[in-house]
Amino acid sequence: MKGSPAPFLTIAEASRLIASKRLSPVELVRMLLARIEALDPQLNAFLLVTEKPALNAARAAERAIMAGHKGPLLGIPLAYKDIYETAGVRTTAHSRILADNVPKHDAETVHRLQTAGAVMLGKLATHEFAIGGPAFDLPWPPARNPWDIRRFTGGSSSGSGAAVAAGLALGALGSDTGGSIRLPAAYCGIAGFKPTPGLVSRRGVIPLAPSLDTAGPMAWTAQDCAILLDAIAGHDPADPASVAVPAVNYASAIATPLKGLRVGVLRRFYEHDVPASPEMLQVMARAATTLKGLGCRVEEATLPSVQEYNAVGRVIISAEAYALHEATLKTRLADYSRAFRVRVLAGALVRAADYIAAQRRRTDLIAATAKVFEKFDVLITPPTAGAAPLLNEQRPDDGFSRPLLTTVANVAAVPAMVVCGGWTASGLPLGLEIIGPSWGDATVLRVGHQFELATDTRARRPEL
């Protein structure tokens, strides 16, 4: 195999080059390991780099290619948020509590990716147990934003966002309970996809709040997310929430043009509930224009307020996260970060009646959201009010005090993705969130992909 890899490749590009033997998986992995060594000390995206196993897997992939095997992920280097269990490889959840935890099995999603020939580069930073961060009182520092290392990556899949944006991995796995895939995707200028609950197995993913947790892909483009989703989606009887639905080829489905699609703009969300910055308002206006240009019918849509979804989501997360950690909190309280304690300990005081009221209200909100999808195929909104804030401006109680636009899709049990929607004047990425009805995953990915093709947001990479 010949050819030196370019510093930035998408999964789709690398896959084509590898399949045609113009790119060696070994050279690709070597290049990425060198980038990680050079750049990660300022980004802190990786908690662990699995150099030797990565090179061995790349060599095996190369042998398979030379022997005639093909596959969209064969030889593709990926990295996993450190809440995904990896057999024989330390999995910490970015916490002292699991500092020495070496799982015996891979998470189901990791297993599926490895089986498809993907190469694991290492384990990625997260907020502690996917909620407590960014924190400076843990054994590993928080990840930093490649577009400006003084800034927050978003969380909790912070290392996944940073690694993909910086070109340290071609794709990553994240998890999303209230926005943890889509927020780092927005702040880091990449694509992140939260699937319909039940589409992707969560077996072997350390839980935060099981009734809201989802696992999903993060990559530079929506197309790459579709390629990753093709590998990880599918029924897993060992995940009680997994649903047996007919398989869809997402990477093919996204090619269909958008003509005739009904797009609802959730204007009240970002003009009233969580007021957006002037630059984000411009991104939304341009997105509506772009989608109209692609043949979509774009109209205003209305859902219950962001605050209503957030109240339900936050109460459920507090109660469930506390329940999962109660025993350890009683014996190793000081080993958790302050941010984790602030965000989770309040769950000790949530009464069962309050938790059930939140679950019942969630059912209302799911129904109200489904009703809106009778009129629309997808909804669009900003995922954040503006660009990435400074890392040192983050407060431990942010999760409660500021409602998240992204939590709407978790509470409503629908798929959603963030793609890069545009840029601030200072060059920071601004996201666009696309929300679909339950099991409308392919449509969400299709809108993200066609939007990316119609704009120039994928032409810019961070300068590091």
Place this chain on the structure above:
Amino acid sequence: MTASPATHVPPPLSPGEMQLLLSRAGLVLNPGQVADLVLAWRQVAGLIASIPHDRPLVDDLAFAFHVPPPAAKPIAVAARPKPKTTPKKGAAKPAKRKQAARKR
């Protein structure tokens, strides 16, 4: 169907009430941790207060679980297309880490 959130936020817990709740939960916190919890709880209490609690009893259907009937057969799932492989005779298999035992 989408009731407006209530606006009543309960008064903050007194130090004595907080200690009582903490002891019931079996948690021993230092004063700094209690101060953090008081601030966090104030936020969570506001969220709880915004969720309607006064639903009619028949609304219990809104909090239900789906249990499949005993005779129900699992839904047939179309075989997921595997990565297109065209192995040559005697070719090495794609990279795959040791996955012999995957019983959980």
